[in-house]
Amino acid sequence: MNVEEEVERLKEEIKRLGKPQDDGSYKVTFGVLFNDDRCANIFEALVGTLRAAKKRKILTYDGELLLQGVHDNVEIVLKPTPAATSAEPIFKS
DSSP, X not given: OOHHHHHHHHHHHHHHXXXXXXXXXXXXXXXXXXXXXXXXXXXXXXXXXXXXXXXXXXXXXXXXXXOTTTTTTOEEEEOOOOOGGGGSOOOOO
């Protein structure tokens, strides 16, 4: 699996484990992600995948490097995807 595929899988897992927010984003703590069995089986290097997603501005979290135990309560926020309707052209009569 390449980095882009892993980032897409990470987005799916954050939506599965996280709580939807009013703005369309999802929040999950690092501890929840790290300790989830399914995530452990998918991601060989969860921290590396998180850093790649953060670099691509797909998600945000405080700090650069997350460590199990120390950063379990750090919130990871998956940014909302642009609404499909905003991409549609507006036609005037």
